[in-house]
Amino acid sequence: MAETTTSEIPALEILQKCPSGIKGLDEITSGGLPLGRPTLVCGGTGCGKTLLAMEFLVRGTTEYDEPGVFMSFEEKSEELTKNFASLGFDLNELVAREKLLLDYVHIERSEIEETGEYDLEGLFIRMGHAIDSIGAKRVAIDTIETLFSGFSNEVTLRSELRRLFRFLKGKGVTAVITGEQGERTLTRFGLEEYVADCVIFLSHQVANQIATRRLRIVKYRGSAHGTNEYPFLLDEQGFSVMPISSIGLDHPASVDRVSTGIPRLDTMLEGKGYYRGSSILVTGSAGTGKSSIAAHFVDAACRRGERCLYFAFEESRNQIIRNMRSIGLDLGQWVDQGVLEFRNSRPTLYGLEMHLVVMHRAIEEFRPAIVVIDPISNLLSAASEMEVRSMLSRLIDYLKMEEITAFCTALTVGGAAGERTEEGMSSLMDSWILLQSLEGAGERNRSLYILKSRGMQHSNQVREFCLTDNGAKLRDVYVGSGGVLAGAGRMAQEAREKAEALERSQEIECKQRDLERKKALVEARIAALRIGFQSEEDELERAISRGKLQSEVVAQDNLDMGRARDADAMPPPEGNTSTNGKGGGR
Amino acid sequence: MSETDRNDAPLLFRDMIGEFELALEESGTGNYLLRLYVSGMTPNSIRAIENIRKICVEHLEGRYQLEIIDIYQQPIFAKEGQIIAAPTLVKELPPPLRKFIGDLSQTERILVGLDLRKK
Structure with a gap:
């Protein structure tokens, strides 16, 4: 049930994005440029605006199969082709395959005389024709501000610019418009007033004689985006932005x-x-x-x-x-x-x-x-x-x-x-x-x-x-009374300790031997005493047995004598011995 | 320039020389080649057509050629003629090339621009 209800209710109109294909840019814009809307890229001279615009188109054709129109107000088509050949983009080939259309708009103030009311319908028609002829999905306009130098009627120009961006939106193309940096404004002629969906600012700063290019998303309506200045690189592989600081602290932790x-x-x-x-x-x-x-x-x-x-x-x-x-x-x-x-x-x-x-x-x-x-x-x-x-x-x-x-x-x-x-x-x-x-x-x-x-x-x-x-x-290391020692100091200390230990063990051995000796002495004495005692014991035992023998002989003699006298029965011989008092051997 | 000189010149240049001489001749005789680019029948377009016709009749009678091109119908001409604004009148001949934009209501400026009147 839940599924059917969600599918029936039209999903919230979330801003669709057009992946630019430029390294890193899609990460900071979380998906790309606003789809079907114009994006303003502004910055000072030589900061890479044209390159960004062109790469947007080239990546579009090569990676997303979206043909593009590049309308240049500054460089002729041949110049563009030459310039981008050094970056490995073969524009001629793309043009031949009708994936890319280069249109150079020539404006020469000295040739133009204003003689009344006019509009920029010519530009619109050229743009519309170019888009329709190759079925373009992407458009780059570099740099439309040149118009301001060609025409003196600023009021007409501004209203026509507004109309141009509406026209582009109506065509459903994703456009990149470049603009030269102004003194107080983002662009010299305030293009940001017309292109309000997404503004990207490029800068090229030199600090300590080292130049760094940076990119910043000034605004991006209806989308979260990284707000920092991101460094970017222009080299033989084109444009690459490094969205490095956007990484949070949620990296994995291995126990390996x-x-x-x-x-x-x-x-x-x-x-x-x-x-x-x-x-x-x-x-x-x-x-x-x-x-x-x-x-x-x-x-x-x-x-x-x-x-x-x-x-x-x-x-x-x-x-x-x-x-x-x-x-x-x-x-x-x-x-x-x-x-x-x-x-x-x-x-x-x-x-x-x-x-x-x-x-x-x-x-x-x-x-x-x-x-x-x-x-x-x-x-x-x-x-x-x-x-x-x-x-x-x-x-x-x-x-x-x-x-x-x-x-x-x-x-x-x-x-x-x-x-x-x-x-x-x-x-x-x-x-x-x-x-x-x-x-x-x-x-x-x-x-x-x-x-x-x-x-x-x-x-x-x-x-x-x-x-x-x-x-x-x-x-x-040696840690002891001498402090922490290492190297030769440690070795010396170790040697010293070894010597001391040796000495100590020798002393102990000596004492042990002493003890052994004393023990042997005592044991010898004990043996001698025991021998003496034994001989004495033997002698005494002999004397005792001799005494016993004598008293037995006496008792027998008394018995014999009594028998001889025919006396009464005698008590047992023990009583006799006690009365006699002659049994003791001691 | 004599005939022999022309024949000595490389083939490629011969045409250019011819063209140049033709142009020179035309400008000498005061022939004008004018092209008016309009974008459909807007009020500006109509005014421009009326204005240029009037100027031609009044000042260039018998020595002009006027082409009116609707870039809506032939957009490729907009690119080829380097047209940005509409209406645009281009004076192709005599040289120098000059563009007049707008409804051509400022007759004096056009006459000056067409070298028909000194400033």
């Missing part, structure tokens, strides 16, 4: 664990390693072995057959491979097998947002299980702290969404590596390993401890971190 590649470090993390899909930060001052820990992690992952993507901002690919060979890790083999890929670039090569976009794209292309960013602190040279933080949080959010384990290293300045990263990144990270240099006894030694690791009972111990020919090793 991945080995760190260093057995004892695994032990410190409940014996299992990091959580899959978590974010790991390794901080430390220069030369504490951050990259080595990363390399171990990567090596272990590659060994399991997982794909790794390594973003290096400091060293070249070959340098990393060479350096890691010195601790017995051959990363080159993984590169050859295609499970490991390096992306090396200087942080200052382009803006931070661009880095993010490039990384995004690389991740999407390579589909890794693990991403290493070595180091994140270098990105600071490209932007301010706040920007780096926002960029990294977006990146990490994205990686978590994709259940990719993120491994970041960060350089901390100065020996007193505090529990704080410059980027304020620590709160973003699930596990934080701190590497420190311990200075003492004329040397520096590396120490490692786990500052935090969310969701597990990690070890609270400081370990000495040694880089050997066979990889990184963790050793217990």
